[in-house]
Amino acid sequence: MRTDNLARPASAEVPLDLRSWLGHLAERGQLAVAREGVSLTDELAAVSKSLERERAVLFPRPDGHDIPVVANLFAARSWVSDSIGVSEDQLLQQFQTAALNPLPIREVVSGPVQDVVHNEVDLLKQLPIPKHNEHDSGPYITAGLLIARNPRTGIQNVSIHRCQISGSNRIGVLLLPRHTLSYFRMAEENGIALEIAIVIGVHPALILASQAIAALDEDEMGIAGALLGCSVDVVKCKTNAVRVPAHAEIVIEGRILPAVREPEGPFGEFPQYYGPRANREVIQVDAVTHRARPIFHTIVGGGYEHLILGAVPREATLLQHLRRSFPNVLDVRLTRGGTCRYHLAIKIEKVEDGEPKNIIMSAFGAHYDIKQVVVVDRDVNINDPDEIEWAVATRFQADRDLLIVSGAQGSKLDPSAHKGISAKMGLDATIPVDAPEPEFKRIHVKGEEFVDLATALQKDPNAAFARLVAQAR
CATH class of the missing domain: 2.30.110.10 (Electron Transport, Fmn-binding Protein; Chain A)
Structure with missing residues (x-):
């Protein structure tokens, strides 16, 4: 499955442990090392938080302690896949x-x-x-x-x-x-x-x-x-x-x-x-x-590492659960804005009108934390919150596409819930099966996906602009 040192079995010279992962990050320039003596009270978390989307951080001798601390093992979703070699x-x-x-x-x-x-x-x-x-x-x-x-x-x-x-x-x-x-x-x-x-x-x-x-x-x-x-x-x-x-x-x-x-x-x-x-x-x-x-x-509580570590395993389990009944479910994503727990986007290859609502109900039953589900078509990038919002804006009507469930079990850590009792909302943001194609055809600039900016743009824009100004005089 793997080809680097992280692929070696446990009996090999390099075991599959925290140190092998930190070595992997260090080799790729993804591990920062803080100055010695950072305070364990607030300061260590503050430094970690400031780098949470960029690098892992190793803190030697925090507050003079002999044992170092490491944070931010995952600064991107790609790090998660990299850690298991896919x-x-x-x-x-x-x-x-x-x-x-x-x-x-x-x-x-x-x-x-x-x-x-x-x-x-x-x-x-x-x-x-x-x-x-x-x-x-x-x-x-x-x-x-x-x-x-x-x-x-x-x-x-x-x-x-x-x-x-x-x-x-x-x-x-x-x-x-x-x-x-x-x-x-x-x-x-x-x-x-x-x-x-x-x-x-x-x-x-x-x-x-x-x-x-x-x-x-x-x-x-x-x-x-x-x-x-x-x-x-x-x-x-x-x-x-x-x-x-x-x-x-x-x-x-x-x-x-x-x-x-x-x-x-x-x-x-x-x-x-x-x-x-x-x-x-x-x-x-x-x-x-x-x-x-x-x-x-x-x-760091509530930080990016906290969210992404919970998101990926839940997504995999939710996807498996949904595909048992709906093989046309293509992908799922617990969104960052939904704390990677409460809001779920589901991408489908739509077969029947009404099916998105069945999928929504199945998702609510899959895990009690989920309080909002948006179902979108396969042309929507569920990694992009702007794309999801666009699908809701242009393919959803509240009087026909909204599903609300009240008094259901939810997360006890959701401050808007009452002792863990929560409402659930599902949005069918998919195109009707019988819709004429031109009505929902997305605009597209021909060739945009093939543009090579390295050759399309001049290397020194300031000099190019200066020449244009000089020629215009």
Whole structure:
């Protein structure tokens, strides 16, 4: 599947880990290195945010800490496809294939992630954990894969949750109604803690896989293996039965405590608002393990990396879901303006009038976060928000093409929803099947796609303009 160093199997000299990806970025001039001593409070996030669409950033000795921090692993959608060795137009198909053909994890006896073990834990002294947005309640772990085991079956789930540092060995965690919460409720019903691990610093494929919309008891680490082309090597935690990637940078081992809730938040979230303070579940940390010289990965809350990491796996799953019933669905995109969660554009090869509304309803059922869907024809570029708006402006009429659903489940992080209850809106911005061709024929300048500006334009426009002025006198 791959031809560069990132393609080597886990047994090769260069493992598929965070360091291999950073090396890949550095070779291409896509990795910036900040000055030493940048503050972990606000300043690190500010520098990261300023470069979020351009380069990854490595911060040596932040606040004098020995462990460096890295941010902005994805500054463009093309970086996501590059991280798994495919072109951008193959990205969603590759993710779909991996989700359908997972490679089971491979347990090994030892790994570099356990080179150093801290049984006495003081999180803020041992790890460089930043504070990101202005009104965040404090330092947060934002790029940690939270791995939990089903207390009945032992099958693992991988996801990302915001993790507030609440004490030297205590973490407040927001558990939304997903698989980790299901596992925790199973444990809490029996009066026991849920064993977990928070894994920080992994190859991007593992982060992407963690965001897949998979069924309960489908281990996302298997999807990661399929994306990489080799099973992910894992080791058993030192203090519990959770298996973690052997080549990760850092692992925090702990338990989500039953019948315990403590204040967590506010925290800057993907909708570009602060998630409120409330009593949340609590993790008791039992140990920290890491490489001899680890790297700490952070994601700025609500930043571009936060959005794109959630968008791509969701798009792949949504596309697969829609094509089961509608094979004429060509592509989907969770738009940036819709926080890469709430607004979905769907491109179709239209067959029947009325079909776009069926597609809209199927999309609403595919994931509760989605609150607006726009269906467009194949000639519309769904990567361009101007094109989508143009399709709505010229192919949509509200009295016949609008679909509204009220009182549906939505995102609890959407501040316009009421306790997660949301309205849904669908817009059919497609051309009627029986419309005469001239009525909706797009204008086109003949030859525009073949213009070579390097030969069409003069190299020194100032000199050319000066000559024209001189000739006109």
